[in-house]
Amino acid sequence: MIAQSTPPAKRWIRKPFPDAVPQQTAIESLTASLGVSPFLAALLVQRGVHTYEEARAFFRPEINHLHDPFLMRDMDRAISRLDRAMNPERPEKILVYGDYDVDGTTSVALVYGFLKQYHSAIDYYIPDRYKEGYGISQQGVEWAAENGFTLIIALDCGIKSVDRVAQATALGVDFIICDHHRPGSEIPAAAAVLDPKRDDCAYPYKELSGCGVGFKLLQAFCQCRQIPLTDLFPHLDLVAVSIASDIVPITGENRVMAYYGLKYLNATPRTGLKALINIAGFRGELDITNVVFGIGPRINAAGRIQHAKAAVQLLLAEDDEEADAFAMAINKHNNDRRQFDSSMTEQALDMIRRSEALTNAKSTVLFDASWHKGVIGIVASRCIEHFHRPTIILTRSNDKAAGSARSVPGFDVYEAIEECADLLEQFGGHTFAAGMTIAEDKIDAFRQKFEEVVARKIKEEHLTPLIDIDLPMDFSEIDAKFVRILRQMGPFGPHNMQPTFMTEEVHLASEPTIMKEKHLKIQVRQRTTHRASQTLTAVGFGMAHMAAHLRAGSPFSICYHVEQNVYNGNISTQLMLKDIRCS
Structure with a gap:
């Protein structure tokens, strides 16, 4: 195990309070129209929400907020080439090719799983992390040509594969590239290159995941074939997993897709994801954090330890027994990965310290x-x-x-x-x-x-590690309605992080408790509140070292998230500590 050490000091950076005249007007308007406190209204204004209409779009994203996929450069070419390959009179063999990480494997499961309903001559390919490396490999192109594939749909990779695409063209294999990474100086000469980060692409949202670009291809496919988009939307569970795991901004289209993807993930998860949720031990409603730390690493572990094809097989599984078997195997890979991770990290830290x-x-x-x-x-x-x-x-x-x-x-x-x-x-x-x-x-x-x-x-x-603090807060702001509205501000992630608050002049209400020798649990009270002081439970993971610095009667400052804690059916408000500063 890695020896515990005191983490480096952190910088607390307070975001500017929205106190300009237009911002104050927006706060007053939101307070009245939404029926929320001025404090919550200020938090919304701080996040760019100024009007009732913007608040409605923020709290209740609509699926029709998704952009027209044909705004993406080359989408018309991609659909034309796909249609030609799927012509029932002259069907071509299509290979869906994706990277071996979560974004790549969810992309393959999405595109292959959807298109196979309309075209039987289709298969998928995941490169071996160790034998072929990242991206489109020479081995993969040769395998496609040798097995009679004439169209490859590359997902989450390919934007820099100029030589591999040229090699494929010489072998009679076309490419549709669906990528979201930065292009190089030359765009591959593929049948179509879908990448919103292309300089010559005017698509209004630039931060899609690789799976998100694959979803836009399928959206365009459905529009052209007059397939109800309601047939496609249940597959947003995969897109939500990719958005969370690839750490892309949860704004714009990503926010809409993550919002609805989480709904499907919680209400009617596909068989494979349900097996992963069960083996991860999750109970209750999943959020982005659960996906990032519980689902994503297990999917990733398949390609890290053996071959990522197992992850796609799990995501495509329709039988509960089969899915459970895949999930158990992948979970074992994840446990092995943790052992490698721990020993290698210890070696790396030792190399630096020496x-x-x-x-x-x-x-x-x-x-x-x-x-x-x-x-x-x-x-x-x-x-x-x-x-x-x-x-x-x-x-x-x-x-x-x-x-x-x-x-x-x-x-x-x-x-x-x-x-x-x-x-x-x-x-x-x-x-x-x-x-x-x-x-x-x-x-x-x-x-x-x-x-x-x-x-x-x-x-x-x-x-120096940074903590972004949204607003200083008095404990009197925290009640059930406040917590409920905070939860509705999700899904949280890059560019819409879970709000972090700061409170000064906090005191211990009882002696600190150490959990599992490394976590801190304290009862805190703020003596400067305007109402009767309430005592709140605060938990700091990995912060056991701070217990020695906390003294009864001595004030200190904390920064934290406000969360709802559910234990044995009981619901309570809990502060998740980010840092503590002693006076």
Whole structure:
């Protein structure tokens, strides 16, 4: 197990209070029209909700808020090529190809699972993480050609696969690419390239997941074939899982799809997801956090430990027994993944602590040929929890080094890696996460150059963990109605995070309790409230070390989420601590 250590101090950043005249007018209007407190109205204005109509769209997203899929560049070409392949008089074999992570496997399950209802000559392909690597592989293209496929629908990958698409064209295989990653300087010469991040794409929403782009393809397909969209909407459970797990902004279309996807996930989950929910031990209503920490890692574990095809088989399963068997196997993979994760993280942290240069650097780049490729991204994230800075973890893969990068809020790790592109075989990704391949003899040069780039670009505040505080709050604001409305502000995620509040002059109402030797539980009271002081339960995961700093009668400040706790049928309000500051 990883030794527990005191986490680094955090920066508390208070968002500006909406006190300009137009904002104050909006607060007054929302208070009257919604029947909420001025405090809750201020929280809404802070999130860009100013009118009753905007509040209605925020609290009750409508499925008809989804954009016309034909606003996406190449959508007409994609549907034309798909129609030609599905012509019953001259049917072609279609291969649905997706990446091995959650976004890729949910994308494949979505597109393959839906299209097979209308076309029997269809199959799917997931590349082997260890033998083929990320994206469209030479092996995958050759397999498609050898087996008579003439159209590949690539999901969550392909935007940089210029050579692989050219190879496929030479073999008589066309591509429809559905991706959401940043394009390179050249767009592949495919039959159609759907990617809202293309510079020449005017699609109004740019932050779709890979599965989301696949959903837009199916939406267009349904519109052209006059298939009721109500046939497609139940598949939003898969899109919601991809949105949560790929950490894309939960705004715009993503918010609509996540909102309805969670409804399907909670009311009528597909057989495979129901099996995962059961094996994860979830009770009650699932939210984005449950998916991120309970469902996503288990789906990911299939490709991390063995082959991600098992995840697609689970997501497509229709028989309860079959789904339960797949879920049990995947859950075992997830347990194995946790063991790899723990031991590798301990090794990585030890490497940093034993090196003065690594300890004092602005970035972390570590390599060990024996590390398990399937969990290097997780280990990068774990290192950031201890050393808050851009981190890349590398291991040996097919005579090269494969790496996974993670960043910290405010720093674009993709751009930093791009400046080191001359040392890399290939790379791709997002602002906060990326992957790469590099020759082992270039790792030291890459480490040095990456450090130079990061040191030049990163700001000092980016190197300290940040807590964004929405508003300071008096405990008197917290009642059942307040908690109910807060819950309705979900689904929460990037760009619509769960509100974080700050309260000062808080006192202990009883002695602190330590749970499982690492978690803190305290009863708190605020003596400055305008009403009779109420005592609230506050829980801080991994904050047991703070118990020694809390003294009866001594005031302290807390920042926290307000949550509803359900235990043995009893419902209570609970504060989930983010940090504590002692006076």
